[in-house]
Amino acid sequence: MTLDETLQAAFAAAFPGEDFSGVRVLPATDPKFGDYQCNDALKLAKKMKTNPREVAAKVVAALDRAAFEKVEIAGPGFLNLTVSAAWLNAQLATLSAQPRCGIPPRGAGKTVVIDYSSPNAAKQMHIGHIRSTVIGCALDRIFRALGYTVVADNHLGDWGTQFGILIKGYRDCLTDEERANLTVATLEKCYVLSAAKAKEPDGVWKDACRAELVKLQQGDAENLALWKRFIDISIGEFERMYRKLGVKFDTYRGESYYNAMMPGVVEKLRRMGLAEESEGALIVNLDAEKLGVAIVRKSDGGYNYTTSDLACVESRVADYHPERIIYVTDDRQQLHFRQFFSIAAKMGHTVKLVHVPFGLMSYQGKAISTREGNLIKLDDLLREAVRRSLAIVAPRGGDEQLAEQIGIGAVKYADLSHDPATAIDFNWDKALALEGNSGPYLQYAYARVCSLMEKAGEGGTDGGSGAPEPLPKDGLFRVATPSEKRLALQLLEFPGAVVRAAEAYKPSVLADYLFQTAQLYSSFYQNSPILKSEPAVRAARLRLCALFGDILKTGLNLLGIETPNHI
Ligand code: ARG
Secondary structure, three states: OOHHHHHHHHHHHHOOOOOOOOOOOEEOOOHHHOOEEEOHHHHHHHHHOOOHHHHHHHHHHHOOOOOEEEEEEEOOOEEEEEEOHHHHHHHHHHHHHOHHHHOOOOOOOOEEEEEOOOOEOOOOOEHHHHHHHHHHHHHHHHHHHOOOEEEEEOOOEOOOOHHHHHHHHHHHOOOHHHHHOOOHHHHHHHHHHHHHHOOOOOOHHHHHHHHHHHHHHOOOHHHHHHHHHHHHHHHHHHHHHHHHHOOOOOEOOOHHHHHHHHHHHHHHHHHOOOEEEEOOEEEEEOHHHOOOEEEEEOOOOOOOHHHHHHHHHHHHHHHHOOOEEEEEEEHHHHHHHHHHHHHHHHOOOOOEEEEEEEOOEEEOOEEOOOOOOOOOEHHHHHHHHHHHHHHHHHHHOOOHHHHHHHHHHHHHHHHHOOOOOOOEEEOHHHHOOOOOOOHHHHHHHHHHHHHHHHHHOOOOEOOOOOOEOOOOOOOOOOOOOHHHHHHHHHHHOHHHHHHHHHHHOOHHHHHHHHHHHHHHHHHHHHHOOOOOOOHHHHHHHHHHHHHHHHHHHHHHHHOOOOOOOOO
16 A cells, blocks of 8 residues: 555545545655655645644544554644654565566556657757757656657658748759758758848849749659758758667658648638638637637648648547647747647647747857857767767776767756756756766766675676666665665655656656755765675665666666766
């Protein structure tokens, strides 16, 4: 029985006939109050309009005390709970015997589509793309760990007026050699040249771009083939970045995939009486919800972002039957998502639609902008991360592979340790610090557990080639000292932290948990001799270390961060 269930049973016995499934036991806010607390007596008393301390007393009288060393009623009616060592040891044993460190299979049988990264084609990825990619990837891994079937979908920006400009530029701004060895960098250059010419006052170039676009839209074979080539080259380049970042998509259905479905969507909106004509355009009026007006067909007959996302929902529902769809984009797109979620609901879609907006990222204290010239390419950022990490690990004998694991991990953690909703600043010193809340600090904590295990001769590592051997799984847990107990209680919270991270769509919840856990481990480690203790204590403490190691590794991997055995 879980502590929640134990308390629920006590409430039910004391007050028969009520529903107590919502009763919860929470970690104590301060260890001096005990290990856990339950605040539900207060809530119940409020509802019953009676004295909360009396309610609490009745619950305590009915409580099965097996798990507890001490139960106290505090203040206006809080229940402060101190668990027994026997209970704690048994819980640790149960947790360490569970697969995936006890992450519950909450999502079994459910599908979730996660739409993330989604850069625009024919441009190199830059530092601004990191947040969607890294946050989306962590959510992807967290939901998979919870048993969901995840469809990781890269909703590429692969359609629109820029392709007219690109095709014209490809034909008339590039050399034969550039055309033969086309890269994303060349496409970018070609776009800049062509877009500049499209601004010339005579409008000739601009008209030519538009003519190429119209040909493409009408399915002209040559233009379609060119467009396809641009997309393939872009995806090839993006995948090179994704490989570095350990990100993998199940599909790359870009905006163009939904083109053919857009007239149908608009027709449906019209039939349902949701869309109306306005100055030649077709709009959905969302004034009643204070969301303004969404254009679903422009006056020139073209469709837009809203229409494409509506078609996309329909298609995803038909193909994957998802329970929810999660979109990870920057917070400037909030209005777009609110509008289109509202329209989708009016159209009868019941799938849960979730926007995970993230704040802007600045770089070393400066806003990132094309004009400032600090629109750093993602490739360069990752290269720099590896270069700086190599400088740290090389003196200790670390190689390029280790530098990659640390550098990329540091970049990811610098993002994931912040609530996605906040704006963040990327700073090299902070990201790569070996002390403090950083990726390298947590990786280092893991490596230290590995070397401890190695010294203890109980599994550990195979000597650094990468494949970890199983950490010890036997020996009894014997939690005794305060620092041991605090670590133990914290380790038991791991499955809950993963669930909370998913429920809030915030990998930062898990990152916070891991950082706190590593700090508690470090104070346990400083206070408790391990290898030199007498055999039973030694074995018990090693097991606690092993469980910490397992949890840290599992948790970091959920954030997409690798865990080398040696640093
Ligand atoms: N391509 C868009 C951008 O670069 C993001 C697309 C997000 N996904 C979506 N279904 N709208 O901002």
